[in-house]
Amino acid sequence: MIWGDGTFVMASGQLLCFARLFLLVPQLSSDAPDTILPDILEAFERHQALHRVCGAPLAARPQPGLTNRVFRLEAEKGTFFLRLPRLEAAGNIDRKAEARNLMLAAATGIAVPPVFCDAEAGILVTRAVKVSGSPADLSEQSSYSLARALGEALGQLHGSGVTFEGLLDPDSVLQAQWQGLRDAVRCREEMTGLEIVLQPIGAGTAGGAGRMLVPSHGDPSPGNCLMSCDQLWLIDWEFSGMSDPAWDLAYAVLEHEMSADEEKVFLQAYAATGAAVPEADRLGVMKAKCDAVSALWALEQVAAGRDEDVFLPFARQRRGRALRQLARLS
Template sequence: MSMDVLEAFNAHPELAAICGVLENVLPQNGLTNRVYRLEATRGVFFLRLPRPENAGLVDRQAEEQNLALAAKLGLAPPPLFVFPGAGILLTAAVDDVARAPEGVPGLLGDMLARLHGSGAAFAGVLEPEDVYRAQRGFLDPAVELASEIAPLDRAMRDLAREAGKAGTIRRVPVHGDLSPGNCLWTGDRLWLIDWEYSAMADPAWDLAYAILEHGFSEAQEGAFLDAYKDRQAPTGPVPGAGRLEAMKARCDAVSALWALEQVARGRDAGLFLPFARSRRDRALARVRGLI
């Protein structure tokens, strides 16, 4: 039995009241959190406990508000217990199928359009430039990584100059982290989990991030965007091709800095440094094609 889980149950008796007696605790995959599948006398649950090294990086009050709204929209599993002060979250278990269904890009595009067009007022604002600056601030003392970062800094300054020429962007509620691991496919539906980075933002952020993280081919990207546009049209916020390409570069830059943060925090450089370089180089190539 995991000591982390036992400590959480001891500190929060509400967990035992909901779950009953623990029978089995199974660790799940997770890069930024410790996630456990709990088999207990009152059902099967997922328990999320943040990693200590990531304390303070997420606005847990905003996450709680946004998750409640997403659950009300039928996009996220309803939370059963939330304790923002410690970042604890308990939901009923969602068993995803081993293989995603056919037509994933279209299904995801439609669901994302539902979120963006919902009119929900999420807490917080996600501005890619602000995210990048915050990450850079953390990495400033990591002088050993300066040469890895310098090309990205130049590219992001170029993109910022181009963005200044654009008009006002209407913000919508976004998930913020649409990686495949946060999209759970059951037999008949899709659930979005991990709303830690949800906020109000340019809809291009979610679109670009989903395309990159799911590795959509050109045809799949077209199906994804067509499904999104079909539900949003004619009045919804559908970003143009240039804006979407620029956002892809920003998303890759943020992902690169996130991986470099992990290296700076002492995590496995052999795992995170190659990832950071691949995302950095892809961002740089995209910026060269835009500027």
């Protein structure tokens, strides 16, 4: 059900066996005990539809997350995953576009369908249902099986023909990030070398004029992949939009740390869906741009006063990898 204020509720979720995920991005601790935090109680008080969907909240365990606060929620009507936004990230995410794109992706069969979403508040709920046996775990899957499943999922998304809200252009993103950090004295040294990524790079320049744009997830990292019993699902669509297909492909290869053989399996599975694989040079350029985006994003967190011990190592690792990729392309 979709309401005029941007809130929608689905009567029931699709049965999934959720993975226990290990993020490659920095993450916050999820070791806190089960409890009902005041923010959860406030969300249920403000949004009575949560009571209709979940029943009264009984216990909640925090899950890893950076741009959101995610909880495994035990409630009267079952077990759910509840997402509340982090206030420091709220201004950087178009939640209405995310909600629309999520519904489109769910209709294609590759996104976990929500049972509740309030785009204005940034609240999202999906149902967590255990099936017989242990939950599928990314760490227990064959790396080649994961590469194949992710290639198939992205190929299905890119070939779906749906039109997402928002434009995800790597060059525009990089320029905006660079401008936003120009007065961040603490970050200047950490940005050294990345200025070259802002310039056109060779004949395979990614994001150039006339590129085909496809509906894109934007961040297909391990933490945003769930393995059900028979397929891979993509979650967290807050960075989704129309983009060069090389964006999702490059990010997937980088964040899953695929070997050359795994990348080959991944791209073959992608091509098997009918999607066109970008030429190697263009994909290589996009890898450098994606790592630069990730490095600058982490530096934005440092500039905003968030934990340097978490975000500086992340920024340095991505910067180093971007510069090594550029050296290989030169």
